[in-house]
Amino acid sequence: MGSLLRTEAQERAALIDVTGYDLALDLDQGEETFGSDVTIGFTCREPGASTFLDVDAESVTSITLNGEPVDPASVQDRRVNLAGLATDNTVRVVAQMRYRQDGEGLHRAVDPEDGKHYVYGMAFLDAGPSIFACFDQPDLKAPYDVRVRAPQDWVVAGNGAVERTGPGQWTLATTPPLATYFVTVCAGPYAVETDEHDGIPLGIYVRASLGDRLREQRDDIFEVTKQSFDYYHQLFGIRYPWGKYDQFFVPEFNAGAMENPGCVTLRDTYVFRGAHTRTQLFTRANTIAHEMAHMWFGDLVTMQWWDDLWLNESFAEYMAHRTTAEATRYDEAWVDFGITRKTWGYGVDRSPSTHPIAGAPAPDAESALTNFDGISYAKGASALRQLAAYVGDEAFLSGVRKHLSDHRFGNATMTDFLGAVEDASGRSLVDWTQGWLRSSGVDDIRLDVEQRDGTITRAELVVTPPQDDPVTRSHVLDLAAVEGGVATGTVRLHAASARTEVPELVGTPRAALLLPNSSDLTWATTVLDEQSLAAVQDALVAAPDPLIRLSIWSALLGGADTGRIDPRRVVQIFGVCWPHETVSSLSDVLGGLVRAFYPYRLVPQHDSAAALATIRDAGRRKLELVDGASPAALAAARLVAATTSDAELLARWAADEGRPTAASGDKDFGWAVVRRSASMGHLDGAQIDRVASADSSMSGHLSELRARAALPTESAKAWAWNQLYGESKLSNYEGLAVAEGFFDGYGENDATELLRGYADRFFAELPEVPQRYGDMAAEKFVIAAFPHRVIEPAVADAARTAIASPDNTAGVRRSLTDALDRLDRALLAHQRFGATASTPVATEG
The missing domain is CATH 1.10.390.10 (Neutral Protease Domain 2)
Incomplete structure (x- = not known):
């Protein structure tokens, strides 16, 4: 039996209502399996009818329906049929469930730093039945009573407020009605920080080895949490409905976070173990606010x-x-x-x-x-x-x-x-x-102007929908005339047709830059005329408004992405302007985007070394402009570390010598340096061993895997391939780490032929990936492991064949489609702009 069909869910919802779950979980049975004992009350509108229960167990001990036994062997394809229903029914399922390592179900992780075990529940999307038998669909909501048995040195929490009733015994308060995919239990020797706000008990939990870091960062996390509560209470006019509010920062989490009512789970990389930037702090704050919004929209409704x-x-x-x-x-x-x-x-x-x-x-x-x-x-x-x-x-x-x-x-x-x-x-x-909502694709927007003697005589905003879905879409947006970086005039438009007159511009001097969507309010690709495009570099340096700078960068990135703008031009503008960018998010994210998608991808091979050097030099110049102890210096140093080919600099930084103050002593920065050195062939496995011996943390372990996989040698690639697809049993995070390192550095060393040989093998192994890493992790894995540095038509052809193969899951095919699109865009850029080398290769010195 495949995934739950919508028609099946509709039929089941029309037949039954669930009145409550009583769930007992025994997490003190060892490291492989746990006990699950659930009793479910439900009513049936048609006595005598049948329905089914979702069960994904390692083994089923017993099933009873209204006191009568149901053969456990009747569980097939994650379902058991329940026949001869009464008006009021009780079904009980006692089973052994298996802990998972793919970030779904009841995930059990081991912290290599201290050997401690941690458990958390991720019931989304259809993983609930691997924790407890249930009617697993979002519209059969019911209250839950949960009891947990766990090792005595563990703490336990879940959706309801928790009470410790005895050694290793925990009882959770009855919840309001929940969808099955929101049910969670978190258990382990977590470190905890508590607080209270507006009558709401607050808790933050993290692995014990990160406890000191949590104590340092607790005030910032609680501050954002409290500010978000106050804002939502005022905005929605409905008080938070779930009692207490716990935030568990858990290991090996697939998503950014999950909005379980009363017990949000977040990836534990949000508790920073070392140096971090304002962008990282913002991302954490934004994630906290995102999950809290779900408490109303998604959880309550x-x-x-x-x-x-x-x-x-x-x-x-x-x-x-x-x-x-x-x-x-x-x-x-x-x-x-x-x-x-x-x-x-x-x-x-x-x-x-x-x-x-x-x-x-x-x-x-x-x-x-x-x-x-x-x-x-x-x-x-x-x-x-x-x-x-x-x-x-x-x-x-x-x-x-x-x-x-x-x-x-x-x-x-x-x-x-x-x-x-x-x-x-x-x-x-x-x-x-x-x-x-019911159409797809991105509209192009541009300003069509006529001018005489430098004065605009006609101005229209032109909206062009995508060819594949040419629907009329209204846009509310701002349009700015920018001179010397300053918006000398801004017009708010409601463009409800293909062409919208802009009379406010008529009779005004033609500004150097005419910028549609200048506040980034709408969703569209901004197409700049050549006069405006020529002015963007000066505007990016001079514009005081970060939304103006954002809108310019969006136009540049979109132009390169659609084949309108030479990607080498974008890199050149980046090299001049990026060192002067002061908004951390714009600076940090832009640096990562240009570094990741331009050299050896959008930029043709013969110009990529120069492009990489331009990016590196931008990082160096920023280091000269900012305080070496500032987060901006950390971001610039990270960019240099990811792009330099200077073996001596990398060796010094790896030894924590001569680093900017912001990166001094930071182990994660050290690992970034080691990974770059590994991909360039500047060090070997023994040297990675020495670094790893000084960092036994989970983060260090994953960084070690990335660095080993990045080594440009035949033996290293063979080892990494065996880790991914051989007998090794990697967790979702471990598999992703190896995948991220495998094709690293392609084009910057002599490993070209070696890596090309693995491209076909990648596509052949795809059907096994979901079984190894789970459906959610598999989609991330495919994007990370795709041979994205091999910009060749043969790789695109192999991807198309894999997308058409029924042997691959829908999620894998979707990830392949997105990765192929990136490859196709690179091939298009090479075709349009790659005929000759246009810039000299910069040198380091």
């Missing part, structure tokens, strides 16, 4: 079926950036959204795998996961931002409050939400919905 999963994530994405911008010290939140989240989303929306924000078919639960991407998050949040601008912010918020109030502790659909906004605003959203 839950989607009816997985095809509305986008609305949960779009709403939380939008609210998180709004909250951090307005309620915390991170007033640059919308700048970060533009360069980080929207850049990700644009890449997806320009690719063959694009899909409408809403209305994408989800005939089964698994297919919904394939659309869990930059469209669901970044484009959906942009659409909601547009909706607020379209109907007015107060009408938008009134609709949100009505939606939350009307469907409290229940389920709802997109139609319910939009209906509430229509009622509040008095405006029809039929056309808006069709344009924004």
Whole structure:
């Protein structure tokens, strides 16, 4: 039996209502399995009918329905049939479940630093039945009573408030109605920090080995948590409904975080073990605000079926950036959204795998996961931002409050939400919905002007929809005339047709730069005329408004991504302007994007060494401009470390000699240096051993794997390949670390032929990846392990063959499609701009 079909879920929901779960978990049975004993009460509208229960057990001890035994052997394909139902029913399933290492179900991780074990539950999307037998679909919500037995030195928490009732015995308070995919239990020797705000008990948990770091960072985490609570209480008009609020920073987590009511789980890399930048702090704050938004939108009101999963994530994405911008010290939140989240989303929306924000078919639960991407998050949040601008912010918020109030502790659909906004605003959203939610692709926007003697005589904003989905989409946006970096005039437009006149510009001097979408308010590719394009470099250095700078960079990145702008030009502009960028998110993320996607990818091979040197030199110049102890110096040093080929510099930095003060003593920075040295062939496995012996942490272990996989030798690649696909049993994080290092450094050493030989082997091994690493981790693995540095048509052909193969899962095919699109864009750039080398190769000295 495959994934739960929507039709099956509808039939089951029409037949039964679940009245409650009573769950006992025994986590004190060893390292491989745990006990699960669940009793479920439910009613049936048609006595005598049958339904099914979802069970994914290692072994089933017993099943009883209304006191009568059901043969445990009847469990097939994760289901057991329940026949002859009464009006009121009780089913009990006692089973042994297996701990998982793929970040799903009940995941058990071992901290190599101290050997301690940690457990956390991740029931999303369909992993709940591997923890307890259940009716696993989002619209069969019910209250939960949970008891846990665990080793006596562990702490235990979950959705409800917890009470220790005896040695190793824990009882959790009855919850309000929850969807199965929100149920979690976290257990282990976690370090904990507690606080209270507005009557809400607060807890933060992390591995014991990170306890000192948590104590240093607790105040910042609690501050953002409290600020977010205050903002949401004011905004929604509904108090937080889940009692206490725990945040567990857990190891080997696939996502950024998961919004389990009352017990949020987050990846533990958000508790920084060393030096960190403001961008990293913002990302953590934004994630905290995102998950808290879900406590209302997603948890209090839950989607009816997985095809509305986008609305949960779009709403939380939008609210998180709004909250951090307005309620915390991170007033640059919308700048970060533009360069980080929207850049990700644009890449997806320009690719063959694009899909409408809403209305994408989800005939089964698994297919919904394939659309869990930059469209669901970044484009959906942009659409909601547009909706607020379209109907007015107060009408938008009134609709949100009505939606939350009307469907409290229940389920709802997109139609319910939009209906509430229509009622509040008095405006029809039929056309808006069709344009924004039920169509796909990115519109191009440009300003068409005529001028005489330097004065504009005609100005129109031109909107061109994508050829594959040419729907009319309205845009609320700003347009700025920029001279000397300063916006000398800004116009707010509502562009509801292909051409919109801009009379405010007529009769004004033609500015050096005419910039549509100057506040980055809408979702579109900005196409600059040649006169404006010629002015962007000066504007990026001089513009005081970070949204102006963001919008320029968005136009440049989008132009290179679509083959309109030579990627070498983007690198040249980066080299001049990046050292002067002062907003950390824009600086840090942009540095990572240009480094990752330009040399040896978008930039042709014969110009890539020069491009890499330009990026490196930008990092060096920034180090000269900023305080060496500042987070900006750390970001610049990271860029230099990732791009330099200077073996002597890398050796000094690896030995913690001559580093900028901000990176001094930082082990993670040291590992970045080691990884770069390894990929360049400047060190060997024995030298990596020596570094690893001084860092036994989980982070150190993963960094060691990346560095070993990056070594450009036949033996190192053979070892890494065997780790990924041989007999080794890697966790989801370990597999991802090896995959990330495998193709590192291609084109910068003599490993070209060696790596090319592994490209075909990568595609042949793909069907095994989900079985090894789990469905969620597999999609990340495919992107990381894709031979992205081998920019050749043969690799693209092999990817297309793999995408067409039924042997690969839908999630793997989706990740392949996105990776192939990146490769195709690189091939297009090489075709258009790669005929001759255009810049000399810089040298280090």
